[in-house]
Amino acid sequence: MVEEKRRGRPRDEQVDGRILDAALELVLAEGYDRFSPDGVAAKAGVAKTTLYRRWPTKDHLILAVVTRMQNEVEVTDTGDLPRDLTRYLDEIAAGLNRMRKAGRPQLAGDQSAGLIAEIAAAAARHADIGAVVRQMFALRNKVPIGLLARARERGDLPEDVDPEVLFEQLAGALYYRVLITGSPIGPAYVQRLVTTALSATPAANRRKS
Amino acid sequence: MVEEKRRGRPRDEQVDGRILDAALELVLAEGYDRFSPDGVAAKAGVAKTTLYRRWPTKDHLILAVVTRMQNEVEVTDTGDLPRDLTRYLDEIAAGLNRMRKAGRPQLAGDQSAGLIAEIAAAAARHADIGAVVRQMFALRNKVPIGLLARARERGDLPEDVDPEVLFEQLAGALYYRVLITGSPIGPAYVQRLVTTALSATPAANRRKS
Amino acid sequence: MVEEKRRGRPRDEQVDGRILDAALELVLAEGYDRFSPDGVAAKAGVAKTTLYRRWPTKDHLILAVVTRMQNEVEVTDTGDLPRDLTRYLDEIAAGLNRMRKAGRPQLAGDQSAGLIAEIAAAAARHADIGAVVRQMFALRNKVPIGLLARARERGDLPEDVDPEVLFEQLAGALYYRVLITGSPIGPAYVQRLVTTALSATPAANRRKS
Amino acid sequence: MVEEKRRGRPRDEQVDGRILDAALELVLAEGYDRFSPDGVAAKAGVAKTTLYRRWPTKDHLILAVVTRMQNEVEVTDTGDLPRDLTRYLDEIAAGLNRMRKAGRPQLAGDQSAGLIAEIAAAAARHADIGAVVRQMFALRNKVPIGLLARARERGDLPEDVDPEVLFEQLAGALYYRVLITGSPIGPAYVQRLVTTALSATPAANRRKS
DNA sequence: CGATAAGCGAGACGGTACGTCCAGTCTTCCA
DNA sequence: TGGAAGACTGGACGTACCGTCTCGCTTATCG
Numbered sequence: 030m031v032e033e034k035r036r037g038r039p040r041d042e043q044v045d046g047r048i049l050d051a052a053l054e055l056v057l058a059e060g061y062d063r064f065s066p067d068g069v070a071a072k073a074g075v076a077k078t079t080l081y082r083r084w085p086t087k088d089h090l091i092l093a094v095v096t097r098m099q100n101e102v103e104v105t106d107t108g109d110l111p112r113d114l115t116r117y118l119d120e121i122a123a124g125l126n127r128m129r130k131a132g133r134p135q136l137a138g139d140q141s142a143g144l145i146a147e148i149a150a151a152a153a154r155h156a157d158i159g160a161v162v163r164q165m166f167a168l169r170n171k172v173p174i175g176l177l178a179r180a181r182e183r184g185d186l187p188e189d190v191d192p193e194v195l196f197e198q199l200a201g202a203l204y205y206r207v208l209i210t211g212s213p214i215g216p217a218y219v220q221r222l223v224t225t226a227l228s229a230t231p232a233a234n235r236r237k238s
Numbered sequence: 239m240v241e242e243k244r245r246g247r248p249r250d251e252q253v254d255g256r257i258l259d260a261a262l263e264l265v266l267a268e269g270y271d272r273f274s275p276d277g278v279a280a281k282a283g284v285a286k287t288t289l290y291r292r293w294p295t296k297d298h299l300i301l302a303v304v305t306r307m308q309n310e311v312e313v314t315d316t317g318d319l320p321r322d323l324t325r326y327l328d329e330i331a332a333g334l335n336r337m338r339k340a341g342r343p344q345l346a347g348d349q350s351a352g353l354i355a356e357i358a359a360a361a362a363r364h365a366d367i368g369a370v371v372r373q374m375f376a377l378r379n380k381v382p383i384g385l386l387a388r389a390r391e392r393g394d395l396p397e398d399v400d401p402e403v404l405f406e407q408l409a410g411a412l413y414y415r416v417l418i419t420g421s422p423i424g425p426a427y428v429q430r431l432v433t434t435a436l437s438a439t440p441a442a443n444r445r446k447s
Numbered sequence: 448m449v450e451e452k453r454r455g456r457p458r459d460e461q462v463d464g465r466i467l468d469a470a471l472e473l474v475l476a477e478g479y480d481r482f483s484p485d486g487v488a489a490k491a492g493v494a495k496t497t498l499y500r501r502w503p504t505k506d507h508l509i510l511a512v513v514t515r516m517q518n519e520v521e522v523t524d525t526g527d528l529p530r531d532l533t534r535y536l537d538e539i540a541a542g543l544n545r546m547r548k549a550g551r552p553q554l555a556g557d558q559s560a561g562l563i564a565e566i567a568a569a570a571a572r573h574a575d576i577g578a579v580v581r582q583m584f585a586l587r588n589k590v591p592i593g594l595l596a597r598a599r600e601r602g603d604l605p606e607d608v609d610p611e612v613l614f615e616q617l618a619g620a621l622y623y624r625v626l627i628t629g630s631p632i633g634p635a636y637v638q639r640l641v642t643t644a645l646s647a648t649p650a651a652n653r654r655k656s
Numbered sequence: 657m658v659e660e661k662r663r664g665r666p667r668d669e670q671v672d673g674r675i676l677d678a679a680l681e682l683v684l685a686e687g688y689d690r691f692s693p694d695g696v697a698a699k700a701g702v703a704k705t706t707l708y709r710r711w712p713t714k715d716h717l718i719l720a721v722v723t724r725m726q727n728e729v730e731v732t733d734t735g736d737l738p739r740d741l742t743r744y745l746d747e748i749a750a751g752l753n754r755m756r757k758a759g760r761p762q763l764a765g766d767q768s769a770g771l772i773a774e775i776a777a778a779a780a781r782h783a784d785i786g787a788v789v790r791q792m793f794a795l796r797n798k799v800p801i802g803l804l805a806r807a808r809e810r811g812d813l814p815e816d817v818d819p820e821v822l823f824e825q826l827a828g829a830l831y832y833r834v835l836i837t838g839s840p841i842g843p844a845y846v847q848r849l850v851t852t853a854l855s856a857t858p859a860a861n862r863r864k865s
Numbered sequence: 866c867g868a869t870a871a872g873c874g875a876g877a878c879g880g881t882a883c884g885t886c887c888a889g890t891c892t893t894c895c896a
Numbered sequence: 897t898g899g900a901a902g903a904c905t906g907g908a909c910g911t912a913c914c915g916t917c918t919c920g921c922t923t924a925t926c927g
Contacts, residue, residue: 037897201410455871
């Protein structure tokens with residue numbers, strides 16, 4: 030971790046921002062396929078060389094854009110599992126909905142997976158992108174999984190519930206609708222989702238009685 | 239349903255098969271990006287025109303291949319929900335695993351989403367492909383959702399469980415692991431999945447007591 | 448030359464006309480390269496088969512069109528060589544000018560060789576078209592060459608003038624301007640042409656004195 | 657005439673040569689229609705992009721090839737008009753004969769116009785090619801027309817001879833035979849041509865007496 | 866009158882060229 | 897060494913077009 034002494038002209042840090050701005054704008058306006066490194070470079074007023082020095086591939090660039098677009102999702106742990114879960118999933122859904130709209134403004138906002146699908150495809154195509162994506166999600170998901178684990182310890186979830194698996198059911202349902210069935214994932218759906226997932230949990234049962 | 243009078247030289251039905259065979263072989267051997275209509279035409283011994291008359295786009299062709307590759311998944315309804323569910327999800331997982339391997343034989347079979355990611359991306363790019371994909375899945379999912387609905391009516395699922403949503407949790411978890419986290423989805427995982435999803439259900443409770 | 452008895456359904460003679468009409472219209476409107484047998488067939492309401500039964504090649508069809516467009520040029524032999532020649536060349540020039548305009552209505556009518564160039568190219572490409580074209584011109588040119596021959600016999604041309612060659616000089620100048628230099632060939636030019644060619648001929652000299 | 661500052665990687669001048677060499681070889685061996693930009697690129701070991709950056713069209717490329725193939729024809733002005741003219745026309749005819757042979761080795765070398773017809777057609781199809789061709793010929797013809805003009809001033813040609821028109825008669829006859837009648841244009845024909853054109857000129861007359 | 870032969874409309878098919886587009890690398894000059 | 901500009905490789909992509917072939921149907925003549 031020694032600060033290596035760089036020789037020669039140092040990189041212009043501003044440039045990174047300009048490129049990512051341009052890329053974001055382009056990808057939002059045009060969608061993935063009409064998005065091209067060439068176009069980004071032109072729009073950012075930057076040479077392609079400069080761009081490729083930073084991101085070795087179109088897909089890497091896209092990944093950077095998406096990573097930056099990714100919202101920081103906070104997890105609040107009030108002890109009220111359904112409420113905490115609903116709040117969390119609402120934010121995730123909001124983020125997904127934002128990406129859905131990329132490039133197809135007037136198309137029924139739903140129906141299309143937008144960028145997420147492209148990220149998944151990029152992850153499937155390039156091993157290294159896959160690694161980054163997986164790590165990103167692993168990191169991100171640790172917190173909500175922890176939430177579920179604590180709830181189980183508290184006795185708010187049955188013992189044979191696997192927190193990781195439960196989380197994958199919840200997030201998975203959202204992604205499934207976005208990527209596969211094209212159904213909407215608004216607050217109403219999140220509500221149904223939480224209700225179904227927590228139905229007949231000890232906490233729910235206790236509340237009923 | 240009137241038999242439309244066909245005029246002109248009829249399409250050679252064999253050709254469809256030859257093209258799809260070649261395409262399947264190619265996509266399995268090379269993966270999505272090294273797969274090309276040109277290559278398919280050559281391998282199938284067919285003119286490009288002939289190919290494009292049927293599938294106007296590389297993505298349409300891929301979709302056709304995948305559709306055909308899609309396994310017919312049978313749903314057996316024995317009344318034993320966990321068992322039926324496990325059997326069904328195992329088959330779905332097997333299908334997904336098969337698609338994972340397309341084109342990257344030596345890459346750790348897991349880790350990559352393979353063709354499914356490409357299909358999702360294609361659906362996001364072309365409105366018409368999206369429509370087909372969505373319809374395909376809607377049709378396919380009707381049966382297992384029916385299974386869940388009947389189970390609820392029997393009292394094997396809590397009343398506030400929404401069958402459609404529950405199904406999306408189950409399938410979604412599989413797709414989430416394939417498309418996003420790259421985790422394996424073998425029988426062991428399916429087991430955990432069913433257990434978690436059905437934990438604290440009336441049936442489960444009954445069995446416990 | 449025996450009338451061979453044809454078996455089977457006889458050809459529909461009307462069709463020939465309809466095809467040629469359509470072809471002419473198309474070639475005039477679109478020029479050679481945007482002209483296609485497919486288009487002609489569509490416009491004439493005729494199957495491509497029908498068309499190819501008659502003209503085995505796009506170029507053969509074009510040739511037919513041009514042949515039909517070719518004007519019958521009359522040669523009048525009044526004994527006044529300059530006048531006869533001027534009249535004849537004027538008509539030839541008029542025909543060439545008509546073909547110049549094919550497909551490029553608003554382009555400076557001159558400057559482009561239009562169809563003649565395409566005919567020449569077709570003749571260069573297909574030996575049989577070449578043969579037909581050559582024969583057509585040979586037939587057509589016999590009359591004016593005869594005119595010049597008679598003039599020489601009369602003493603209106605020097606003895607060392609070769610009638611065929613002189614004719615080629617006259618016609619050649621017109622074609623040269625059309626095909627190569629793109630210069631206009633109106634009546635004024637024909638005038639200059641005849642004057643120059645007949646300058647210092649016995650007849651001219653006689654008239655001067 | 658200011659030296660414009662060049663930015664970016666400069667064009668590789670060698671590449672132009674390699675492409676034109678390959679193109680020439682191909683067009684000579686195969687003729688116009690079997691000649692293809694694809695083939696040229698392959699033979700030259702060059703990407704198609706590189707080729708199309710320079711010549712936007714098959715026809716533009718052909719034009720470049722022909723321009724380069726065009727022989728520099730020298731005009732010698734010895735004061736002996738028939739001799740100078742004969743020498744000049746012989747060279748022109750030789751050039752035309754060379755182009756005749758392109759692609760059809762075993763076809764009677766005569767009879768076909770070869771590349772010249774294609775150039776004329778290309779000039780008719782593309783306005784810009786037309787402009788280049790016309791300019792090329794205008795430049796090329798200035799010298800021999802000057803020769804004729806001086807001859808007239810010397811009194812070797814009648815006064816009512818228009819030098820430009822006379823030149824067009826001479827060159828035109830050659831092109832007419834090549835493009836239209838398919839007749840040979842060897843030295844014998846050039847001889848007849850000069851004789852006929854100069855018959856009854858002052859110089860000729862002088863010599864006769 | 867039925868068999869046979871050819872014409873015709875419609876459109877699929879093979880083959881191939883054409884020109885475009887894009888990703889990623891390389892080369893030049895300048896800072 | 898970084899950056900701007902742009903040439904270069906390599907290859908896919910989808911279109912266009914030519915000429916052939918295969919249907920089903922129609923129209924003539926022959927036996």
